[in-house]
Amino acid sequence: MSASGYPVFDGCGPDALFAQGLAQGRFQIQRCSACRQHVFYPRALCTHCGSAQLEWVDPSGIGSVYSSTTVRRKPQAGGDYNVALVDLAEGPRLMSRIDGIAPDQVHIGMRVQARVVDDPAKGKLLVFMPEGATP
Amino acid sequence: MSATSYLRGAAAIVGASLGGVPMAPGRSALEILGEAVHGALADAGLKLSDVDGLFTGSSYHFLAGLSVAEYLGIHPKFCEATMVGGSSYVGHLLTAAMALHTGQCEVALICYGSNQGSGFGKLKSMAETPLYEAPYEPRYPISSYALAAARHMHQYGTTREDLAYIAVAARQWAQLNPLAHARDPLSIRQVLASRLLSDPLSVLDCCLVTDGGGALVLVRSDRARDFPKPPVYVLGTAAATWHRQIGAMPDLTVTAAAESGPRAFAMAGLGPKDVDVLGLYDAFTINTLLFLEDLGFCAKGEGGAFVRNGRIAPGGELPVNTNGGGLSCCHPGMYGMFLLIEAVQQLRAEAGARQVPNAEIALCHGNGGVLSSQVTALLGTAATV
Numbered sequence: 001m002s003a004s005g006y007p008v009f010d011g012c013g014p015d016a017l018f019a020q021g022l023a024q025g026r027f028q029i030q031r032c033s034a035c036r037q038h039v040f041y042p043r044a045l046c047t048h049c050g051s052a053q054l055e056w057v058d059p060s061g062i063g064s065v066y067s068s069t070t071v072r073r074k075p076q077a078g079g080d081y082n083v084a085l086v087d088l089a090e091g092p093r094l095m096s097r098i099d100g101i102a103p104d105q106v107h108i109g110m111r112v113q114a115r116v117v118d119d120p121a122k123g124k125l126l127v128f129m130p131e132g133a134t135p
Numbered sequence: 136m137s138a139t140s141y142l143r144g145a146a147a148i149v150g151a152s153l154g155g156v157p158m159a160p161g162r163s164a165l166e167i168l169g170e171a172v173h174g175a176l177a178d179a180g181l182k183l184s185d186v187d188g189l190f191t192g193s194s195y196h197f198l199a200g201l202s203v204a205e206y207l208g209i210h211p212k213f214c215e216a217t218m219v220g221g222s223s224y225v226g227h228l229l230t231a232a233m234a235l236h237t238g239q240c241e242v243a244l245i246c247y248g249s250n251q252g253s254g255f256g257k258l259k260s261m262a263e264t265p266l267y268e269a270p271y272e273p274r275y276p277i278s279s280y281a282l283a284a285a286r287h288m289h290q291y292g293t294t295r296e297d298l299a300y301i302a303v304a305a306r307q308w309a310q311l312n313p314l315a316h317a318r319d320p321l322s323i324r325q326v327l328a329s330r331l332l333s334d335p336l337s338v339l340d341c342c343l344v345t346d347g348g349g350a351l352v353l354v355r356s357d358r359a360r361d362f363p364k365p366p367v368y369v370l371g372t373a374a375a376t377w378h379r380q381i382g383a384m385p386d387l388t389v390t391a392a393a394e395s396g397p398r399a400f401a402m403a404g405l406g407p408k409d410v411d412v413l414g415l416y417d418a419f420t421i422n423t424l425l426f427l428e429d430l431g432f433c434a435k436g437e438g439g440a441f442v443r444n445g446r447i448a449p450g451g452e453l454p455v456n457t458n459g460g461g462l463s464c465c466h467p468g469m470y471g472m473f474l475l476i477e478a479v480q481q482l483r484a485e486a487g488a489r490q491v492p493n494a495e496i497a498l499c500h501g502n503g504g505v506l507s508s509q510v511t512a513l514l515g516t517a518a519t520v
Contacts, residue, residue, distance in 0.1 A: 015266070041267040041382075067289070067387055069281040070334040071274050083273045083333075085282055085382055095268045095382040104334070108289040122270050 008052040014042030017056065022124050025116045027061065029092060030054040040092035061114035062089040063128060070103040082106050086128055100129040137401035139373070144520040146232035146243070147359035147366035150179025150352030151479040157316035157345040157465040160253040164195045165206045167348035168248025172207060175350035180363050181242060186352075188213040188240030190227035194249060194260050194468045203246065213239040219376065220262075220503020221416060221469035225510040228353075228475070229372040235355045245475075248348030249467035252316075255344075260468065262504075265380040274333050277341060277419065279381035279505035281333035284421040286387040288335060290436065295335050297439030298420035299326035302339050302462055304448035305417060309459025311449060311489035316345050317463040340420040342461035342470070349472035351479070356520070367482045368520050370496070371403025372512040381505045388436075391509035392429035392500060399511035400431075407431040410513070411494040412481045413453065414474035416502035417460040423447070426500050427455070430511065454491045457481060471501040471510070478514050495519050 012020070014030065018041075021028045030039040034051035038059070045052055063086040070080050082103035087093050098106045099117065112128035119125040152174025155167035162170075168191075176183060189204055189211035196202035200216035213234045217223060224247055231243040264275050273279060287293045303323055309315035321339070329339040359366035375391035375398070378384045400406055407430060415426040424438035432453065433441040447455035458464040458477040465473060478497035480486045496519055501510040 067282040067286040069273075069278050069285055070331075071272070071278055072331050072333065081272070083271050083278050083282070085387075093382050095271050095273065095380070097271050108285065119270075125270055 008044060014044060014054070018042045021056070022116060022126065025124060027059065027114050027116055027126050028056045029059045029088070029090065031057045038088070038090040038092050040088070040094050059088055059090050059114070062131070063087055063112050063114065065098065065106060065108050065110040065112060066093055067108055068098070068106045080104070084128070086112060097127045098130065099127045100133040137398065139402045140404065142232050142236060143370055143402055143404065144356055144368045145236045146353045147356045147368045148351050148353050148479055148514070149359055149362040149364060149366050150175040150181065151476050152178055152350055153314065153476055154248060154348035154350070155250070156314050156347040157343070158252050159250060159346040162250060162346070164193065164248045164250050164254070165202070166248070167250060167346060168203065168246050168350070169206065171248060171348040171350040172244065172246050175244070175246075175352050178364060179352040181352060183207060183209060185242045186244045187211055188231065188234050188243035190215045190231050190243060190245040191247065192216055192218050192223040192469065193247070194251070197261065211240070219374070219508035221418065221471045222374070222501030222503035222508045222510040223469065224471035225372070225474060225499055225501030225512050226374050226508075228369050228512050229374065231353050232369050232372070235353060241354065243353040244350060245353070245472070246348070246350040247469065247472040249469065250346045251468045252343075252345035254346070268380050268382060276505050277336055278333040280419040280421055281336045282381055283387040283425070283506060284335050284419070287421065287425070290388055291439065293424070293439035295327055296323060297442060298340055298424065299323045300442045300444070301417070301420040301423045301447070302326045304442070304445065304451070305456050305460040305462035307448045308457050308489055309463035311487070312459050312464060315459035315464040316343050317459070336419055336421070342418045342466035343463065345465040345467055347465045347467040347473065349476045351475060365483050366517060367479045368515050368517070370513040370515045370519060371399040371401070371405065372510070373398035373402060374508065374510040376508050378507050379504060384506060388425070390425050390429050390506045392426050392511060395509045395511040396430040396500070399513055403513040405496065405513055410496050410498045411454070412457060412478065412491045412497045413455045414477055414497065414499045415455055416470055416474060416500055417456055417462050418466065418470065418502060420462065422502055423455065425506070426502070430498070430500060449489065457486065457489045457491060474499040474501060475512070482514060482516050
């Protein structure tokens with residue numbers, strides 16, 4: 001990196017690196033080397049302090065449901081499904097789906113654990129399971 | 136005084152018109168826009184060739200400023216097409232006031248047209264589902280608003296019945312508006328029994344999908360009394376931009392209206408108690424509740440109790456969405472323009488059966504994206520300047 005701070009990247013950017021990790025079943029988030037706070041979704045700059053010094057870390061995968069909705073869908077189209085916002089233990093919030101439980105049983109405050117699953121239509125997908133549930 | 140108070144009352148609306156509300160089958164978005172522009176210019180007693188400032192946005196035209204200028208056959212000196220969703224047109228008030236005040240243009244035209252209702256029958260949008268949300272198939276945009284509603288319910292005990300009062304109040308106003316699309320009687324029970332789409336929001340918690348357009352003509356306030364209709368002055372306006380996707384919203388129970396509202400009030404030198412009539416961008420019932428709280432009309436968490444028992448309905452103490460709102464009047468995809476036109480009609484005492492007596496100050500609050508862009512404007516009659 002030059003004294004001006006440019007270029008920030010060497011090769012692929014954070015989106016591609018996240019996708020590559022996910023394709024291998026790995027869920028990673030970024031942590032800022034300057035302010036030590038965590039960032040998700042993948043960014044070029046830390047949203048807390050503006051630093052470009054973001055490193056990849058493996059989060060604990062533990063989170064809690066911040067909010068949740070059951071999206072209603074006809075049974076023949078696959079039936080109802082869950083969309084949730086999960087607050088990771090490391091701080092960032094992300095949209096995901098809570099698996100291993102009926103959509104309408106998901107509740108705010110529920111502790112959940114990240115899993116990367118094989119989705120028939122989407123390939124590797126980051127979802128969450130209720131803590132203690134077996135995949 | 137605020138840093139922007141020098142713009143208080145600097146510009147005034149001297150022409151306003153709807154077009155194609157609520158349905159205009161067989162007409163294109165630009166044709167509906169053209170109808171509204173024709174009406175607004177006639178209202179102001181101006182010609183198209185007088186327009187030298189254009190402010191617009193579209194769900195159909197990526198380069199909306201270019202498409203609209205060309206369609207109208209004008210060559211604006213100042214063209215502004217910032218796209219922050221349905222709040223854009225409320226946002227245009229500030230840039231139009233700035234452009235007029237600094238001499239960038241003499242006659243500012245804000246305009247919009249859409250045929251979402253008859254052309255498509257559902258929401259048409261160029262908006263992409265954000266990359267990291269798309270795999271989970273949130274229904275766009277309702278699931279994002281549903282997540283906010285669910286969180287508000289969890290945190291403050293708000294109920295679906297509280298939200299139903301908002302839908303019913305909007306419908307009661309719509310019944311007083313001959314142009315409103317949904318005018319059948321509506322009960323709390325009917326709202327609660329309507330089909331859930333993304334819990335806790337049901338079909339009747341959602342805005343309509345209609346056609347419609349609107350146009351406003353603004354000039355510097357030193358010229359505003361030279362036009363046929365009583366001028367409506369831009370007293371205060373402010374925007375706040377916090378996120379694009381719902382997962383990036385810091386607290387789903389507090390919108391950026393909590394920032395845009397106080398800044399707009401400060402510019403106008405006014406507070407919530409001064410407002411006679413409100414237009415709150417009600418894409419969903421939860422919006423009205425959140426904005427009443429965030430703009431200071433009730434305390435955070437008390438919106439559910441506040442809207443009960445007709446307080447915001449005809450005859451209630453706080454008239455909200457007097458045209459019937461996006462829930463029952465019209466919602467062609469981006470609703471902000473209709474907040475402004477209803478405010479103009481109320482402040483000119485042109486609102487017929489739904490007229491709020493002695494309305495001098497109106498608040499219009501626009502929302503864009505998924506509770507993302509918030510823009511607040513305060514408009515007033517000549518007596519308020």
